[in-house]
Amino acid sequence: MLKGKVALITGASRGIGKGIAEAFAKNGANIAFTFASSVEKARQFEAELSAQYGVKVKGYQSDASNFAAAHELADAIIADFGTIDILINNAGITRDNLLMRMTEEQWDEVINTNLKSAFNLTKACLKTFLKNRSGSIINMTSVVGVTGNAGQSNYSASKAGMIGFTKSMAKELGSRNVRCNAIAPGFIETEMTGALNEDIKKQWVDTIPLKRGGSTEDVANVCLFLASDMSAYVTGQTISVCGGMLM
Ligand code: NAP
Numbered sequence: 001m002l003k004g005k006v007a008l009i010t011g012a013s014r015g016i017g018k019g020i021a022e023a024f025a026k027n028g029a030n031i032a033f034t035f036a037s038s039v040e041k042a043r044q045f046e047a048e049l050s051a052q053y054g055v056k057v058k059g060y061q062s063d064a065s066n067f068a069a070a071h072e073l074a075d076a077i078i079a080d081f082g083t084i085d086i087l088i089n090n091a092g093i094t095r096d097n098l099l100m101r102m103t104e105e106q107w108d109e110v111i112n113t114n115l116k117s118a119f120n121l122t123k124a125c126l127k128t129f130l131k132n133r134s135g136s137i138i139n140m141t142s143v144v145g146v147t148g149n150a151g152q153s154n155y156s157a158s159k160a161g162m163i164g165f166t167k168s169m170a171k172e173l174g175s176r177n178v179r180c181n182a183i184a185p186g187f188i189e190t191e192m193t194g195a196l197n198e199d200i201k202k203q204w205v206d207t208i209p210l211k212r213g214g215s216t217e218d219v220a221n222v223c224l225f226l227a228s229d230m231s232a233y234v235t236g237q238t239i240s241v242c243g244g245m246l247m
Pocket of ligand 1: 014017
């Protein structure tokens with residue numbers, strides 16, 4: 001589905017990003033991915049993925065919240081891969097706390113890593129997309145960006161912001177054949193949700209009509225659809241991958 005395309009996936013050393021990189025490589029895409037600090041994991045993944053699927057794979061240590069770093073990254077990818085066809089703004093963190101106890105640092109860190117990063121990377125890739133008159137941008141939001149969540153005001157605000165950003169990009173870039181959509185995962189089993197205690201996990205799963213947490217593959221499959229020409233007439237949308245949690 002993505003033969004010969006170049007995909008930039010932020011935060012793919014583990015979790016959902018890693019699942020997306022695997023699905024894309026399996027479907028013929030060349031993969032440029034980023035990570036924050038997992039150097040060993042990233043190097044191993046880079047070698048495994050290219051050996052398994054015979055596509056070009058390169059991991060870059062690059063802080064998605066840093067504007068200058070995003071531009072350096074895009075330049076490095078153009079030099080290494082020649083172009084960028086697909087951008088997945090996936091890198092994200094949580095710093096949960098009730099507002100009463102939330103520090104300014106916890107607020108800023110989450111907004112910068114989850115939301116400002118989408119601005120940074122989209123802006124850095126824009127010239128290439130406009131020149132190509134083609135591109136697919138996918139922003140990883142969350143169901144809590146739609147519903148809100150106690151203890152996650154910073155995270156929910158960052159994810160709601162991403163939805164507004166997605167719709168604005170779809171309107172600004174549609175005439176140039178650049179599409180922008182968002183995916184809102186519900187409860188997906190990764191290290192991010194692995195940090196939650198068992199009672200909280202059970203409470204989440206009980207509210208899900210499909211009665212299970214999602215896998216990274218569940219999210220990657222929707223990403224594959226949105227990145228490929230199968231979704232050529234889809235832009236500005238937020239697709240929930242949440243087992244029916246959000247209706
Ligand atoms: P995860 O397992 O914690 O992985 C996060 C990834 O982001 C890692 O590769 C990490 O790199 C990278 N990262 C963190 N900060 C970064 C930065 N400043 N610059 C570049 N990369 C950075 O998270 P996940 O569960 O896969 O979540 C992926 C995305 O889906 C996030 O945006 C998250 O908000 C969203 N989401 C997840 C769920 C869920 O249930 N898991 C639900 C809804 C939405 P290192 O390994 O180097 O730290």
